Amino acid sequence: MNFRNLTIFKVLVSLVMALVLSLAGIIGLPLEGAHAGNCIWAGGFDTDWSNDFNWLGCGHTPGAGDTATITDVTNDPVLASDVTIDTLTINTGGVLTINSMYTLTTGTFNLYGELTGAGLLSVTTTMNWEGVGVQKDRGLMSGTGVTQIESGAALNFSNNAVIMNLKERTLNNYGTATWLQRSDLDIDGAVFNNHGTMESRNQLEWGDFSIFGRNGATFNNQGTLDKNGLDKSTLWLELSFNNSGLVNINHGVLIVARGGTHTGDFVGDDGTRLEFGISGLPGGTFNFNASSIIMAPIIYFYSGTANIYGSYDAFGSGETTTSINTNTSVYFKPGSGAGYLGDKVYVSGILDLGSESTSQPEGYHSGSNSTGFTAGKVTHYEGTITGERDLSVSVEYVWYRGTRSGAGQTSVEYGATLTLNGNKYLNGHTFINNGIATWKGSGYINASNGAKFINNKVFIAKNNSQFKGCGNATFYNNDVFQKNNETSTPTTTTINVEFINDGGTVDVIAGTLNFTCGASDITTIPETGGTFTSFDDAITIDVSSEITESLTLTYTQQTTSTHGAGDFQFAGVYFNLEAVDESGDPLLELTTPFTMTVNYDENSLPVGMDENDLEVYRYDVDSGLWVALVVIERDIDDNSITVQLDHLSEFALAGPVPEEILYLPVIYRNY
DSSP states (O other): HHHHHHHHHHHHHHHHHHHHHHHHHHHHHOOTTTTEEEEOOOOOOOOBBTTTGGEESSSSOTTTTOOOEOOOOOSOOOOSEEEEEEEEOOOOOEEEEEEOOOOEEEEEEEHHHEESSEEEEEEEEEEEEETTTTTSSEEEESSEEEEEETTTTTEEOOOSSOOOEESSOEEEEEEEEEOOOOOOEEEEEEEEESSSSSEEOOTTTTTEEEEEEETTEEESSEEEEEEEEEETTTEEEEEEEEEEEEEEESSSSEEEOOOOOSEEEEEEEOOOOEEEEETSSSOEEEEOOOOEEEEEEEEOOOOOOEOSSSSEOOOOOOOEEEEEEETTEEEEEEBBBBOBBBBBEEEEEEOOOOOOOSSTTTTTTTTTSEEEEEEEEEEEOOOEEEEEEEEEEEEEEEEEEEEEEOOOSEEETTTTTEESSSSSSSSOOOOESSSEEEEEESOOEEETTEEEESSSEEEOOOOOOOOEEEHHHHHHHHEEEEOOOSSSSSOOOEEEEEEESSSOOEEOOOOOOESSEEEEEEEEEEETTTEEEEETTEEHHHHOOTSOOOOEEEEEEOOOOOOOTEEEEEEEEEEEEEOOOOTTEEEEEEEEEEEEEEEEOOGGTTTTTGGGGOEEEEEEEETTTTEEEOOOETTTTTTTEEEEEEEEEEEEEEEEOOOOOOOOOOOOOOO
């Protein structure tokens, strides 16, 4: 039978059924399977809902207390008036259109087919939403109208592995929506507003629920969204999601994939995971306004950009995590509440800690503050960590690659470890090590824009590379700086930034340590006197107990002299000495002379220079000449010269220019 004949047949059947129904009503004969109040749409005459002859079973247009069933017929019903019924069922293939300006109110709504039109469907008791396979005309609500689940009513999503469809229409839930088994909701250009409670409760192991959308589809949560079910189940929100209410992740995983604006809260229980974006796919922009709270044990940012103006805490009684994926940016904006980033923090994208604020965002968690962030272990794979606020790491900081920048400070706390491996950039940032730092491998550290590295505990350089940035960065050693080899292969570490040893020690256990941008040693001599030995063992100064106040002495290693040698030849030892008194005033001349011993390497002396001719010279600024210091002792065996020190300035070890030696050729004769 072709389509034309099938259509004619459906119309004839509908007319016959309507005629039978009318006659049965006139003569009072019962109709099998039909009773008063159970109205079945036949559409035998036209598409008018209000035409009694289009209905079977009840003999009239459905009204209060009646049940209306829409079946798969040729003339689909169109409602053009306000109607109230008890139950509406749209069977597979059935279509109901509610025209604009009109409302159909029903206690129960069972959807297997399609609801469409620009009017309003109001559900006061229960809506059961089914889909069938992947067919887009089944389990479908379309049109520009509104379906509204009223307060106190229930919305039950399908328990079958099907797709429910919402196209262009607006769905408002003021009641309680429940999702029990695995199924998906396809939202095409439509809006889903949750004003009440929506619960995702998948009871299947590894089962997923998905709300995915396209063409501007939006899910607005203004009530409560609860993620329940088994711990391995996942709720996917693959559309624009805006939260102004409360999102509870009580079990399993919640994935917010496409961006949105949030003034409400995301709260996760122990063992749950909250994800933003999908790895490898565009994630959109996630804006968390000042009143919002993100508080969950495991938080992953897989793609897109997150702008956080509210409060943030990786919070839970178990292990907590924050992870920022490659090509993902997380910005903590001014005024956001800084909190605990987690027991484990992984950074491969951009983490901007933002700037300080004098006020807290509304509703911030007690662990939040405005001045800085804390973390257990930070693994910085690549990307950038920046911002004006501080970061304190209590367990371990592993820095493979990437950039640490911003005006704030990073502190590796006492008892923690710092591991440096790979090429890294320290840009205008202050990095403080209070634990045990180990620099391994062959990767460099490139410092710039006034960056500072401050070692307050132990720094072990085992690598075969350099700390670059001469003139643009400073390394402060306040405790132990140690040079060693990672394996039996000798390595060379070059510190090509200004190095200031402020009361610390520098030990070369194995390998080679070079300072190529100047190195300084700062020590405080008490008024009782004492002995100072520079970190490179180049000089030792004995300070008399006859000084009347303490002084701060600064030794600066130089790679060459800033003044010409004149009639002398330099012998490879250059340094500068400065001192200030307790008031901070500089001392150029010492009222009580000190004793200074200068050490040298005889193998590094110029060719032909005699050790007995070596002198320690001080550059006199007033005369512009080098002045030899009085020699107290010359120890050839120990390669040292002890002199009397009464002025502080630039110093150099030098000797007379060796006489030129003429080498004559030797001629051999054959006899």
